Amino acid sequence: MSVRRDMKSMSQVRELLRELESGREDPDGFFGLCLSLLGDTDTRTHFLDVIKPLLSGHEHIHSQLTAIFLEYFSKDEADELELALTQSLYETKLTKPDHQPYKSYADLTAVTSGVDQSNVNDGAVVAENQAVARWTLNTEVHNTTCAIRNTNKDNDDLKVTKSTRSQRRRQRKKPHLLKNPSGPRPVLLWFRRDLRMWDNPALIGCLELGAPVIPVFLWNAVEEEGPGVTVATGGASKYWLHQALVSLNRSLEQRRSHLVTLKAEASSLTALQGLITETGAASVVATALYEPWLKERDDSVWEKLEKQGVKCHIYHSYCLRDPYTVSTRGVGLRGIGSVSHFMSCCQQNPGSGLTSPLDAPAALPAPSAWPQGCPLVDLGLARMPRRKDGTEIDWAVNIRKSWDFSEEGAQAHLEAFLRDGVYRYEKESSRADEPNTSSLSPYLHFGQLSARSLLRDARGARCRSPKFQRKLAWRDLAYWQLCLFPDLPWESLRPPYKALRWSSDRVHLKAWQRGYTGYPLVDAAMRQLWQTGWMNNYMRHVVASFLISYLHIAWQEGYRWFQDTLVDADVAIDAMMWQNGGMCGLDHWNFVMHPVDAALTCDPYGTYVRQWCPELKALPNDLIHKPWKCPASMLRRAGVVLGGNYPERIVVDLEERRAQSLQDVASVRRRFREFVDQRSGCDLVPVPARLVQEALGSMEDVVSREGTGFLLPVITRMEFKHQSEDPDRQDNPYSAVLKGYVSRKRDETIAFLNERDFTASVMCENTQRRERLERDWCLLEGLPQPIVSRGRARRTPTRDPYSKVPGGVAVPHR
Numbered sequence: 076m077s078v079r080r081d082m083k084s085m086s087q088v089r090e091l092l093r094e095l096e097s098g099r100e101d102p103d104g105f106f107g108l109c110l111s112l113l114g115d116t117d118t119r120t121h122f123l124d125v126i127k128p129l130l131s132g133h134e135h136i137h138s139q140l141t142a143i144f145l146e147y148f149s150k151d152e153a154d155e156l157e158l159a160l161t162q163s164l165y166e167t168k169l170t171k172p173d174h175q176p177y178k179s180y181a182d183l184t185a186v187t188s189g190v191d192q193s194n195v196n197d198g199a200v201v202a203e204n205q206a207v208a209r210w211t212l213n214t215e216v217h218n219t220t221c222a223i224r225n226t227n228k229d230n231d232d233l234k235v236t237k238s239t240r241s242q243r244r245r246q247r248k249k250p251h252l253l254k255n256p257s258g259p260r261p262v263l264l265w266f267r268r269d270l271r272m273w274d275n276p277a278l279i280g281c282l283e284l285g286a287p288v289i290p291v292f293l294w295n296a297v298e299e300e301g302p303g304v305t306v307a308t309g310g311a312s313k314y315w316l317h318q319a320l321v322s323l324n325r326s327l328e329q330r331r332s333h334l335v336t337l338k339a340e341a342s343s344l345t346a347l348q349g350l351i352t353e354t355g356a357a358s359v360v361a362t363a364l365y366e367p368w369l370k371e372r373d374d375s376v377w378e379k380l381e382k383q384g385v386k387c388h389i390y391h392s393y394c395l396r397d398p399y400t401v402s403t404r405g406v407g408l409r410g411i412g413s414v415s416h417f418m419s420c421c422q423q424n425p426g427s428g429l430t431s432p433l434d435a436p437a438a439l440p441a442p443s444a445w446p447q448g449c450p451l452v453d454l455g456l457a458r459m460p461r462r463k464d465g466t467e468i469d470w471a472v473n474i475r476k477s478w479d480f481s482e483e484g485a486q487a488h489l490e491a492f493l494r495d496g497v498y499r500y501e502k503e504s505s506r507a508d509e510p511n512t513s514s515l516s517p518y519l520h521f522g523q524l525s526a527r528s529l530l531r532d533a534r535g536a537r538c539r540s541p542k543f544q545r546k547l548a549w550r551d552l553a554y555w556q557l558c559l560f561p562d563l564p565w566e567s568l569r570p571p572y573k574a575l576r577w578s579s580d581r582v583h584l585k586a587w588q589r590g591y592t593g594y595p596l597v598d599a600a601m602r603q604l605w606q607t608g609w610m611n612n613y614m615r616h617v618v619a620s621f622l623i624s625y626l627h628i629a630w631q632e633g634y635r636w637f638q639d640t641l642v643d644a645d646v647a648i649d650a651m652m653w654q655n656g657g658m659c660g661l662d663h664w665n666f667v668m669h670p671v672d673a674a675l676t677c678d679p680y681g682t683y684v685r686q687w688c689p690e691l692k693a694l695p696n697d698l699i700h701k702p703w704k705c706p707a708s709m710l711r712r713a714g715v716v717l718g719g720n721y722p723e724r725i726v727v728d729l730e731e732r733r734a735q736s737l738q739d740v741a742s743v744r745r746r747f748r749e750f751v752d753q754r755s756g757c758d759l760v761p762v763p764a765r766l767v768q769e770a771l772g773s774m775e776d777v778v779s780r781e782g783t784g785f786l787l788p789v790i791t792r793m794e795f796k797h798q799s800e801d802p803d804r805q806d807n808p809y810s811a812v813l814k815g816y817v818s819r820k821r822d823e824t825i826a827f828l829n830e831r832d833f834t835a836s837v838m839c840e841n842t843q844r845r846e847r848l849e850r851d852w853c854l855l856e857g858l859p860q861p862i863v864s865r866g867r868a869r870r871t872p873t874r875d876p877y878s879k880v881p882g883g884v885a886v887p888h889r
């Protein structure tokens with residue numbers, strides 16, 4: 076050992092001594108580390124000097140260390156041999172691949188975790204990583220030692236017996252140096268949805284238990300599905316789950332662990348019990364799930380395991396707030412269902428507050444023996460159907476091309492969005508032709524990204540992002556609603572709307588599902604969904620409005636299709652949004668998207684339609700959203716055959732269909748008057764007693780009826796109220812059909828050009844006036860007529876009809 080290294084090691088030992096004094100290190104661990112840093116001889120020579128400072132103030136630790144030291148150095152020859160072996164392995168671990176010795180444990184952990192050195196400079200992280208690295212190191216040393224010893228078994232029985240005996244003796248004495256079979260019993264880390272290494276409190280919770288960690292994933296489709304027709308994990312989402320598990324396993328392997336996957340045939344409880352018996356695990360750690368049926372299952376699992384003497388530790392990290400702790404106290408129930416009301420509830424009743432995100436551990440302590448699992452493919456999450464000839468139908472090929480399923484992919488997406496995209500998001504999140512939203516939903520759904528760290532990063536972004544941050548509140552709102560109304564995925568919350576007349580036209584439904592409705596915007600969105608498993612929020616509104624208000628198909632059909640095809644399919648969010656869109660949720664969308672007019676906002680140049688409906692790509696911008704308006708010659712030139720390579724519209728009378736939908740709502744509201752508040756005209760919704768009790772201050776809002784529980788007036792679309800009052804009125808002034816709005820940026824451009832046009836036309840008008848006066852004067856005086864200028868008021872090009880604004884100016888956006 077060189078003098079410089081000697082000094083460096085000594086200074087590290089002194090640093091560790093301070094850790095010991097502050098209680099962050101224990102005497103056994105400290106001694107083990109001294110051995111590894113100083114080596115056997117130097118420890119023997121210097122150790123007692125090193126620990127002398129402990130005599131003032133930490134006498135107890137000093138005497139413990141002295142005992143450990145004396146015990147350790149009173150060993151026999153076999154012990155020496157084993158120690159030499161252990162030390163040499165230790166040296167190997169402490170040597171970089173280029174054979175340069177590691178400078179510090181931070182250095183070591185940076186390599187084992189694959190993280191940048193700059194990330195591990197934080198004191199707390201280094202301490203935590205050191206602890207983990209040490210643990211793993213010790214376990215590994217032991218395992219490798221055993222392995223080497225076993226290969227010698229046949230040759231040298233005597234030596235092995237001796238060695239094993241001495242090993243057992245030392246294990247009893249120094250648990251931190253070699254793993255003790257009777258040491259801490261392993262902990263099962265039950266992964267369900269928070270499939271990540273970063274900011275995972277369950278993972279860190281396991282490490283804090285100081286025991287070997289066995290990460291497991293159990294799959295039981297029946298439990299997952301719940302009691303209703305939830306389609307909790309549809310095809311696309313199962314495919315994502317499979318890929319996310321592959322990636323999780325890779326991350327675990329980088330940390331010297333791996334994921335044990337298991338088909339929980341009978342139940343998750345039975346599978347866990349089996350694992351506990353097989354591994355001797357003493358505890359189970361997981362993050363909470365909030366779907367009521369999963370929570371019920373979990374509660375029963377925790378209860379049974381606790382009775383068996385297994386400790387269960389549950390952490391909350393999937394949502395920003397544990398939805399079961401959100402209260403309306405002090406806020407009341409008025410406006411319930413809106414995100415503003417929900418945020419007021421959270422602000423008024425802040426709960427435990429958000430703590431800082433946690434770093435990923437560098438390594439996980441591995442058990443001495445791993446339980447038997449089954450290969451991930453056996454869970455059947457990514458199983459593809461087969462044709463009659465046995466060949467596979469790989470429907471996920473485009474999904475694979477569209478996404479990076481890993482946690483690193485999530486981080487990269489997030490960074491790119493906060494760096495370049497969040498500004499556009501705040502201005503124009505509705506554009507379908509530009510990737511202006513974060514596309515983080517599948518990562519959030521599977522917990523590959525924690526909501527807490529996302530919020531923290533969004534707050535720290537260069538561009539302010541209030542709109543984006545609010546979306547995370549929407550997400551929590553959905554879980555709160557699902558907890559309050561467990562039937563949310565299948566039963567309308569507003570009772571009268573259950574009696575709405577819905578169409579059962581399967582041809583229409585199929586056309587909508589596959590993107591063959593004849594309305595290019597709707598078709599583009601549905602094809603994007605089918606191929607990539609995703610579409611942005613605005614397009615989800617467009618297609619939902621089309622299904623409900625124009626095809627008159629029940630929202631549950633839309634919900635189920637989304638659950639099956641979205642990679643971010645999320646029971647809580649999907650159900651809440653479809654209920655709201657289906658007019659029967661706690662909130663009402665106060666708009667209906669028109670399948671052509673909406674293009675004004677989201678696809679003004681037809682770029683999006685051209686991408687997903689390439690058969691229409693040669694149509695001009697102003698007609699691409701309504702090919703039925705194209706002259707036959709234009710269609711011919713563009714190669715479009717309506718009813719041939721592109722469908723005819725499945726419904727043509729949009730106005731009529733909308734009016735019918737409105738009439739149907741008015742009629743059920745009149746039929747079930749008991750569910751309409753006579754004072755405000757709002758719909759009444761039965762709410763759980765818990766809500767009412769919490770919001771006692773607002774009892775006057777609550778109408779209590781016998782047999783119906785508590786009825787609460789909720790947000791109701793103005794056009795419904797008006798139509799119900801005067802059913803025969805044709806021109807409802809509150810029509811909710813959104814004509815498409817032009818974004819602020821476009822407004823600004825147009826205003827600027829308008830102004831330029833205005834100046835130009837005023838100048839032109841003046842000239843014309845002067846010319847006219849001159850002409851009249853010449854006529855009166857009998858003089859020859861002056862030569863009139865040929866100039867005319869400048870006309871604005873009319874290439875983009877979507878930019879028409881009051882005032883008559885039309886300009887292309889770019």
Ligand SMILES: Cc1cc2nc3c(=O)[nH]c(=O)nc-3n(C[C@H](O)[C@H](O)[C@H](O)COP(=O)(O)OP(=O)(O)OC[C@H]3O[C@@H](n4cnc5c(N)ncnc54)[C@H](O)[C@@H]3O)c2cc1C
Nearest residue numbers: 512513514515516546549550611612615643644645649652
């Ligand atoms: C009919 C319908 C069904 C929907 N179904 C789902 C679904 O199954 N899963 C899903 O994650 N989102 C769903 N949404 C909400 C929203 O459309 C998606 O979250 C969003 O499009 C995802 O894209 P993004 O990550 O770019 O969103 P961003 O706009 O970048 O938002 C960031 C995150 O906030 C959350 N979020 C955004 N909008 C909402 C919202 N309205 N409600 C709750 N959380 C929101 C999502 O987790 C999203 O990833 C649905 C919306 C509608 C209209």
